[in-house]
Amino acid sequence: MKIYNSRTRKKEEFKPLKKGEVTLYVCGITPYDTTHLGHAFTYISFDAVVKYLIYKGYKVNYTQNVTDIDDDILRKAKEEKEDWRKLGNFWTEKFLEDLKFLNILIPNHYVKATNSIDEIIEINKDLFKKGMAYENGGNLYYDVSKFKSYGKLSKYSKRQMLILLKERGGDPNDPLKKNKLDFILWQKSKKGEPFWESPWGNGRPGWHIECSAMVRRFLGEQIDIHGGGKDLIFPHHESEIAQSESYTEKEPFVGKWMHTAMVMCSGEKMSKSLGNLVMVSKLSKKYPSNVIRWMLLSNHYRMPWEYDDSLMTIAKKEYSMIEKILEKKGNYSVNPKAVKKFEEFMEDDFQVQKVLRFVLRLSGKEENKETIKMILEILGFKVI
Ligand SMILES: [Zn+2]
Numbered sequence: 001m002k003i004y005n006s007r008t009r010k011k012e013e014f015k016p017l018k019k020g021e022v023t024l025y026v027c028g029i030t031p032y033d034t035t036h037l038g039h040a041f042t043y044i045s046f047d048a049v050v051k052y053l054i055y056k057g058y059k060v061n062y063t064q065n066v067t068d069i070d071d072d073i074l075r076k077a078k079e080e081k082e083d084w085r086k087l088g089n090f091w092t093e094k095f096l097e098d099l100k101f102l103n104i105l106i107p108n109h110y111v112k113a114t115n116s117i118d119e120i121i122e123i124n125k126d127l128f129k130k131g132m133a134y135e136n137g138g139n140l141y142y143d144v145s146k147f148k149s150y151g152k153l154s155k156y157s158k159r160q161m162l163i164l165l166k167e168r169g170g171d172p173n174d175p176l177k178k179n180k181l182d183f184i185l186w187q188k189s190k191k192g193e194p195f196w197e198s199p200w201g202n203g204r205p206g207w208h209i210e211c212s213a214m215v216r217r218f219l220g221e222q223i224d225i226h227g228g229g230k231d232l233i234f235p236h237h238e239s240e241i242a243q244s245e246s247y248t249e250k251e252p253f254v255g256k257w258m259h260t261a262m263v264m265c266s267g268e269k270m271s272k273s274l275g276n277l278v279m280v281s282k283l284s285k286k287y288p289s290n291v292i293r294w295m296l297l298s299n300h301y302r303m304p305w306e307y308d309d310s311l312m313t314i315a316k317k318e319y320s321m322i323e324k325i326l327e328k329k330g331n332y333s334v335n336p337k338a339v340k341k342f343e344e345f346m347e348d349d350f351q352v353q354k355v356l357r358f359v360l361r362l363s364g365k366e367e368n369k370e371t372i373k374m375i376l377e378i379l380g381f382k383v384i
Contacts, residue, residue, distance in 0.1 A: 006257040023219040027228035031091035036277040045301035062107040119213040136176040138188030154234040208239035221248040264306040
């Protein structure tokens with residue numbers, strides 16, 4: 001099986017560290033708003049990956065975090081005069097409902113950042129002791145000048161990193177930092193904000209460190225696959241590598257980095273700030289789960305694509321052709337040649353979109369009914 005590794009930018013043979021087992025971590029949501037198609041695309045793409053690995057006989061240990069404490073949540077809670085925990089729980093529930101509707105498997109470990117504070121402090125203490133982190137004004141920072149290969153995942157120049165850091169909510173000009181690219185491991189809580197005790201004073205964890213802590217706690221020091229949206233490559237995943245490899249003194253932290261492409265809408269990346277979000281909850285009122293899955297999986301996970309309503313119309317039409325075949329009464333057996341073809345597509349960096357085209361071609365003949373059923377079930381469709 002070949003998987004494209006974002007770090008080497010090559011398709012590489014996939015060999016898990018432990019025979020027959022796969023450790024997978026995918027960065028989760030910050031629960032302060034509803035699930036949009038960008039999220040759905042990431043999690044449904046990984047759902048197909050997980051289900052295929054299970055079909056191949058692997059035991060998959062899948063972990064995902066919930067960033068239930070951060071600036072956005074606290075800001076929204078303040079705006080809505082709501083308790084930050086209640087707000088986070090509410091949107092986490094909504095997210096899980098959307099996943100359930102889309103028939104996406106809930107990870108084996110689905111964990112809130114606030115439930116990993118001890119592990120976070122433990123790693124931070126170690127980084128501080130090793131001189132990789134420093135304290136200033138109640139904040140603990142990771143010193144990127146101590147990690148020579150900072151940038152090895154994104155391969156961005158320092159200049160590019162500084163531009164992106166600013167764009168993505170970081171503050172290169174924070175006067176408490178030694179280097180502009182240093183990032184927060186522990187943040188002093190402002191008056192009235194929630195806090196946890198730590199050797200650096202009352203505060204809360206930085207964003208990147210929660211993922212390093214959860215990977216280590218639930219999956220181990222080195223893992224097979226780490227995933228997330230492409231916009232997480234820098235600074236989030238770059239910083240995860242620095243923290244984890246400094247802590248464990250083992251590399252690589254991750255065998256294969258898999259990043260899902262951005263979903264566009266009206267010519268721009270789908271994002272809250274641009275106001276062009278398409279919500280899963282809205283589509284789910286109009287279309288069955290299988291049709292939405294068909295539309296999403298018609299795109300390869302690494303290929304950027306643009307959503308417009310006509311894609312749902314096409315998906316509905318195509319999926320109804322499949323359903324017609326599945327409703328046929330005749331008795332047929334699975335075609336091993338077709339299954340082999342399906343496996344070839346999947347083992348070439350999970351070309352699900354090619355599988356769907358293939359299934360559509362198979363749907364021209366009634367005798368392919370059982371083969372289609374089998375393939376779609378593996379890919380997470382609810383087939384009766
Ligand atoms: Zn993460």
